[in-house]
Amino acid sequence: MPRTFDIKTKKDITPSGTSNPCGVCRRQFAKYTCPTCNLQYCSLMCYRSEAHSQCTEVFYKTSLAEQIQGEPARSDEEKKRMLELLKRFEESTNNSDEGEEIDDVASRLEGINLGITDYKTIWDILTEEEKQRFLQLVADPASDESQRLLDAGSLADTPWWISDVTSRTAPTTRAIPEGLLKTTQFNPMLLYNVFHVSLSYAYTIRTFGISAFNSGIQVQDEVDLFRNLLLPLSPFLTDRKSSLIFTSVDGVMVDWTSRLPEPPTPEFVRVLLTDAQTLFRSHPVVDSTENPHSSCMRFISDILGLVEGPKKYAHITHKLTFYLALISNLPTRASRDLIEAIRAWETKNRDNLVMLEPSVHKKPLVEEL
Known part of the structure; x- marks a missing residue:
C-alpha cells in the first residue's frame, strides 16, 4: 500500500489499513494531500487538473x-x-x-x-x-x-527524449571541468550505476507528467517533490560513503524495483526500459563539438540542475558531474552492450517483470569497491 504525504510538511499521513485512490483520476493510489482542501491525489498532473x-x-x-x-x-x-x-x-x-x-x-x-x-x-x-x-x-x-x-513546448507532458533531442524542451548539457574530463577513465561497471539512475529519472519524469525538470518556470514545492521522489530510488547518490557498484542489469532491476513506492505494472517496466535504451543510444556526430551520447549527458545534466545550489546536495552534484565525465568518454561499443543486456534481461523476464526477489539469485548482484 502506498503512503500518503502532506505536500507541505512531507509527513506520512496515511491512515492505518487504508489505500485510497486518487481523488482526481481514480486510477492510481493517492500519494499526496492538498494542504488547502485535503484532496488526496497521485501526481502533479492530477494536482494541476481543472477539477482542482x-x-x-x-x-x-x-x-x-x-x-x-x-x-x-x-x-x-x-x-x-x-x-x-x-x-x-x-x-x-x-x-x-x-x-x-x-x-x-x-x-x-x-x-x-x-x-x-x-x-x-x-x-x-x-x-x-x-x-x-x-x-x-x-x-x-x-x-x-x-x-x-508556450508553443506546446516547455510544459508539455511528453518526455523530451521521445521527441527531437535537439528541441528547446531538451535539457542543456552541462560543462564538465577540464581537469575532471582529462582524468576520468571509463569504468564499464559504473555504467550500471548510471543505468540505475536513468530508471529513477525516467520514472520521476513520467510520474509527474513533465517534459524535463528544467522545463517551464517551477516553484520550490515542485522542485522538492521531484527531489523527494527521485533521490530515494537511487540512494547511492545521496549516501556520501557509498561505494556500491552494480555488476549486471539483473542486479540493477532487483534493487531499483524494491525501492518503488508501489509495485510497477509490467507495462510500465517495459516503458521505462525502453526509455533507458533511448537515453543510452548513441547518435551520429555531425559537429565535432557534439558527443554521440548526448542524450545520456542531457538526462544527467537535468538532474544536476535539480540538486545544484543547496550545500546538502553538494556531494550529489560531485557524483553526477563525475558520471557526466564518464559518459563523455563512453565507447560506443559499451553503450551498445548495455542496451543488448537490457533487451536480453527483458526477454528473459518477459512473463515475470515485477516479481524480482533478490533471494532467487545465487551470484552477488552488487559489489563494494
Whole structure:
C-alpha cells in the first residue's frame, strides 16, 4: 500500500489499513494531500487538473509571485526562457486587443542585461493586469491559451527524449571541468550505476507528467517533490560513503524495483526500459563539438540542475558531474552492450517483470569497491 504525504510538511499521513485512490483520476493510489482542501491525489498532473483549479490557481500565483519577486539573479538560460515567455505573452496580448495602445514588453526590456538582471526588475516592468494574466497562464499549463503561449513546448507532458533531442524542451548539457574530463577513465561497471539512475529519472519524469525538470518556470514545492521522489530510488547518490557498484542489469532491476513506492505494472517496466535504451543510444556526430551520447549527458545534466545550489546536495552534484565525465568518454561499443543486456534481461523476464526477489539469485548482484 502506498503512503500518503502532506505536500507541505512531507509527513506520512496515511491512515492505518487504508489505500485510497486518487481523488482526481481514480486510477492510481493517492500519494499526496492538498494542504488547502485535503484532496488526496497521485501526481502533479492530477494536482494541476481543472477539477482542482480552485486550489492550484491560488497556490501557483502565490508561489510564483514570491519566487519571481524575491529570488536573486539566476542563470542566463533561465532568464532568457522567462523573457521568451513574456515576449510571447505580450505578442498574444497585442493580437487579442487590436486598436488598443499597449506598451510592447520587448521595448520596455530593451537595454536590460539579462546576465545581471534579477527577476524582480523584469517583473516590475509588467502592468498589474499583465502580471495577473501571466500568473494564470503559468498556473494552468494545460489550457489552450498556455499551450499557444508556450508553443506546446516547455510544459508539455511528453518526455523530451521521445521527441527531437535537439528541441528547446531538451535539457542543456552541462560543462564538465577540464581537469575532471582529462582524468576520468571509463569504468564499464559504473555504467550500471548510471543505468540505475536513468530508471529513477525516467520514472520521476513520467510520474509527474513533465517534459524535463528544467522545463517551464517551477516553484520550490515542485522542485522538492521531484527531489523527494527521485533521490530515494537511487540512494547511492545521496549516501556520501557509498561505494556500491552494480555488476549486471539483473542486479540493477532487483534493487531499483524494491525501492518503488508501489509495485510497477509490467507495462510500465517495459516503458521505462525502453526509455533507458533511448537515453543510452548513441547518435551520429555531425559537429565535432557534439558527443554521440548526448542524450545520456542531457538526462544527467537535468538532474544536476535539480540538486545544484543547496550545500546538502553538494556531494550529489560531485557524483553526477563525475558520471557526466564518464559518459563523455563512453565507447560506443559499451553503450551498445548495455542496451543488448537490457533487451536480453527483458526477454528473459518477459512473463515475470515485477516479481524480482533478490533471494532467487545465487551470484552477488552488487559489489563494494
